[in-house]
Amino acid sequence: MTRPGRDEDPDRLYTVTGGRSRSTTGADTFDLVTLVVSESAPVRGMQSEHAAILRICRFPTAVVELASDLGLPVSVVRILLGDLLAQGKITARHPRRARTADALPDPDILKQVLVGLRNI
Amino acid sequence: MTSPEIAPPPAAGAGQPAAGSAQPVTGSIQPTVHAGQPAAAGDGTAAGTALALLISVVVAGAACLIAVYSSAESARAGVAWGTGAAGAVLCAAVTVAAHARLTSRSLRAAVSAGQTRLAEREAADNYFADGTVPAVVERLRRGGSAETALAEAPPVSSEAQRRVLISLAREVHRGENMRAAAMSACANAAGRVQALATSMAADLREMEHRHADEDVLADLLELDHRNAQMGRIADSIAVLTGARSGRRWAKPIVMESILRGAMGRISGYQRVRLHSTSEVAIAGHAAEGVMHLLAELMDNAANFSPPTSEVHVYVEEVAAGVVITIEDGGLVMGEVALRRAQQAVSADHGDLTTLSGTRLGLAVVGRLARKHGLSVSFRPSAHGGTGVLVRIPRELLTERRREEPAPMPPAAEPAPAPRASLGAQSTPPPTDHVRPVTEHSGPAADHAGQQDPARPAQQRAEGHDQQGSGGYANAAPPPQVYGESGLPKRRRGQTLAAVARATAASSQTERSQSGAEHGAGEEAAADGTSPAAGRAKRPSGTRFGDFRRAVQGTGDPEESGTSSPSSPTRSSSLSEDDTE
Numbered sequence: 001m002t003r004p005g006r007d008e009d010p011d012r013l014y015t016v017t018g019g020r021s022r023s024t025t026g027a028d029t030f031d032l033v034t035l036v037v038s039e040s041a042p043v044r045g046m047q048s049e050h051a052a053i054l055r056i057c058r059f060p061t062a063v064v065e066l067a068s069d070l071g072l073p074v075s076v077v078r079i080l081l082g083d084l085l086a087q088g089k090i091t092a093r094h095p096r097r098a099r100t101a102d103a104l105p106d107p108d109i110l111k112q113v114l115v116g117l118r119n120i
Numbered sequence: 121m122t123s124p125e126i127a128p129p130p131a132a133g134a135g136q137p138a139a140g141s142a143q144p145v146t147g148s149i150q151p152t153v154h155a156g157q158p159a160a161a162g163d164g165t166a167a168g169t170a171l172a173l174l175i176s177v178v179v180a181g182a183a184c185l186i187a188v189y190s191s192a193e194s195a196r197a198g199v200a201w202g203t204g205a206a207g208a209v210l211c212a213a214v215t216v217a218a219h220a221r222l223t224s225r226s227l228r229a230a231v232s233a234g235q236t237r238l239a240e241r242e243a244a245d246n247y248f249a250d251g252t253v254p255a256v257v258e259r260l261r262r263g264g265s266a267e268t269a270l271a272e273a274p275p276v277s278s279e280a281q282r283r284v285l286i287s288l289a290r291e292v293h294r295g296e297n298m299r300a301a302a303m304s305a306c307a308n309a310a311g312r313v314q315a316l317a318t319s320m321a322a323d324l325r326e327m328e329h330r331h332a333d334e335d336v337l338a339d340l341l342e343l344d345h346r347n348a349q350m351g352r353i354a355d356s357i358a359v360l361t362g363a364r365s366g367r368r369w370a371k372p373i374v375m376e377s378i379l380r381g382a383m384g385r386i387s388g389y390q391r392v393r394l395h396s397t398s399e400v401a402i403a404g405h406a407a408e409g410v411m412h413l414l415a416e417l418m419d420n421a422a423n424f425s426p427p428t429s430e431v432h433v434y435v436e437e438v439a440a441g442v443v444i445t446i447e448d449g450g451l452v453m454g455e456v457a458l459r460r461a462q463q464a465v466s467a468d469h470g471d472l473t474t475l476s477g478t479r480l481g482l483a484v485v486g487r488l489a490r491k492h493g494l495s496v497s498f499r500p501s502a503h504g505g506t507g508v509l510v511r512i513p514r515e516l517l518t519e520r521r522r523e524e525p526a527p528m529p530p531a532a533e534p535a536p537a538p539r540a541s542l543g544a545q546s547t548p549p550p551t552d553h554v555r556p557v558t559e560h561s562g563p564a565a566d567h568a569g570q571q572d573p574a575r576p577a578q579q580r581a582e583g584h585d586q587q588g589s590g591g592y593a594n595a596a597p598p599p600q601v602y603g604e605s606g607l608p609k610r611r612r613g614q615t616l617a618a619v620a621r622a623t624a625a626s627s628q629t630e631r632s633q634s635g636a637e638h639g640a641g642e643e644a645a646a647d648g649t650s651p652a653a654g655r656a657k658r659p660s661g662t663r664f665g666d667f668r669r670a671v672q673g674t675g676d677p678e679e680s681g682t683s684s685p686s687s688p689t690r691s692s693s694l695s696e697d698d699t700e
Contacts, residue, residue, distance in 0.1 A: 009377065010377050010378070010380070010381030010384075010407070011381060011384070012321070012325075012344055012345070012380070013325070013328050013344065014341040014342075014344055014384065014389075015381075015383060015384040016380070017341075019341075019345075019389065021334060021337050021341050022334050023334075044397045045396070045397040047376075073328050073329050073331075073332065074332055075332055075333075075334055076328075076337075
């Protein structure tokens with residue numbers, strides 16, 4: 001947490017999300033390890049959390065790391081990410097997509113692994 | 121002749137306010153008694169009449185005798201009778217005249233004395249009404265007891281006034297006691313509710329962090345909102361009863377947080393639209409008051425506008441401070457209403473007599489505005505409703521920017537140690553003499569980053585140029601360098617393979633010069649002579665980087681030359697290479 005003392009931030013979470021408690025994009029769009037990449041720079045007048053997300057996500061960042069960096073619950077971060085995604089300011093990458101497609105890794109990769117291990 | 125004596129002035133000097141010397145207790149308030157006038161006047165009249173009778177008898181008698189003795193002998197009896205009768209009649213007439221004259225004079229004197237006394241009594245009454253009673257009431261309002269107030273009161277001129285004053289003092293004292301007791305009870309209750317609301321807010325925030333379930337979060341947010349509204353009402357009562365403000369913020373609060381903190385305390389916060397690009401922050405001691413004031417004004421705006429319309433909040437930085445405009449699309453306030461609202465927020469009296477019972481908002485706003493030197497003015501809004509302008513004076517502002525969302529560790533001292541050890545494990549600096557520099561510049565940039573985010577970026581950039589690939593600490597992206605755990609962060613998107621390539625690109629000799637405790641493992645891994653030793657020493661990501669490098673062949677030299685080695689990995693963040 002980013003709060004050393006007791007509740008040192010006057011912002012309440014419902015004001016951060018504008019009263020929403022559910023992500024508009026659905027729960028499966030962002031899971032904990034979804035990598036988020038910002039597609040545009042923060043602009044002046046943006047909500048500070050949005051700007052912070054865009055700054056942090058200049059390089060792919062997992063949702064859970066975002067939540068930790070922002071000091072916000074993951075659910076709230078999801079809502080914020082949903083906003084940004086709807087505006088097209090970020091893209092989400094699903095790291096496990098390739099693996100869930102088929103249970104086993106690509107034989108080529110396995111081959112590369114083998115070669116690599118030998119080279120080590 | 122004996123004129124009736126003028127009534128002496130009342131002994132106690134009831135007409136003179138200067139008689140304020142402290143006298144003993146209530147017994148001092150004694151009416152002064154006037155001496156009786158009519159008896160003296162009556163005596164004077166009788167004496168005067170007798171004197172007149174005596175003189176007239178003597179004169180008439182003498183005249184009679186002279187007339188009798190000077191007249192002829194024959195006519196003496198007739199003359200005697202005649203003059204005697206005439207003398208008697210004359211005496212009677214003179215006596216009656218003298219008596220009437222004296223009586224009228226004495227009555228006139230009595231009337232004028234009565235008038236004088238009446239005027240004096242009137243003056244005394246006036247003084248009692250205008251001087252004594254207000255003085256006693258004022259003394260009681262200042263907190264004196266009834267006895268003290270009566271003792272200090274100027275003396276009164278009559279028993280009736282004394283009784284009136286005593287019963288008045290007792291009543292006012294009782295009322296004052298009740299008022300004070302009610303105020304302190306309210307203040308105390310408000311303070312307790314404030315404390316409860318504050319601790320509940322902290323608890324709710326903690327729960328919001330703990331429960332990831334969206335349903336639970338929704339409920340918690342709802343509770344949080346209700347709690348914030350409750351806290352605002354408690355704050356309002358505390359402000360009106362003169363208790364101290366509920367919360368104090370130790371640090372300056374940026375404008376965005378101020379506005380959101382304010383809107384979070386009203387029921388219709390979802391209708392509030394913030395338009396703020398201001399970076400200013402409000403000093404911690406005033407932040408709570410400003411937030412509360414804005415919340416009350418926003419609440420007014422939201423309550424007095426249609427439920428579907430929005431309330432717009434604009435922030436404008438001006439020379440004299442910051443002007444916050446709250447505009448609603450509700451009813452246009454008439455001239456009278458505007459004036460009354462203006463009066464309510466700028467009235468200089470501190471009592472609650474104008475409080476209507478249900479509309480506390482503007483009274484609270486007035487109190488807070490006076491306390492913090494804010495100016496509040498109302499005007500018709502361009503949105504069709506009413507606009508409120510709040511000017512926050514420059515004294516309450518600081519230019520502190522919002523904290524970076526990924527906060528730097530406040531203490532930079534612990535940071536170098538883990539960074540050094542981690543760096544040693546994955547990417548040892550090429551030479552020994554570089555490392556202290558980087559270690560030193562890391563915390564420096566880090567520390568500066570908390571105060572001014574713009575400058576450290578520049579510093580980091582300079583450091584990057586100067587130290588090239590040598591300073592791993594400088595290779596981190598400008599927004600964040602270290603995680604909150606104090607550990608350095610790997611730059612996003614830069615694979616550990618690049619780190620490893622950079623490692624491979626650095627010469628063997630340089631690496632052998634670096635820290636002896638890790639050198640063996642590093643060399644072994646790079647040489648490929650003892651993979652097991654390398655694996656044991658290095659994080660899995662780095663091992664994988666080596667593997668990747670092995671697959672792809674040696675890293676191309678230009679990349680390792682241009683891209684500085686990234687900051688070492690956190691053990692918690694796995695490389696995306698693992699998952700792709």
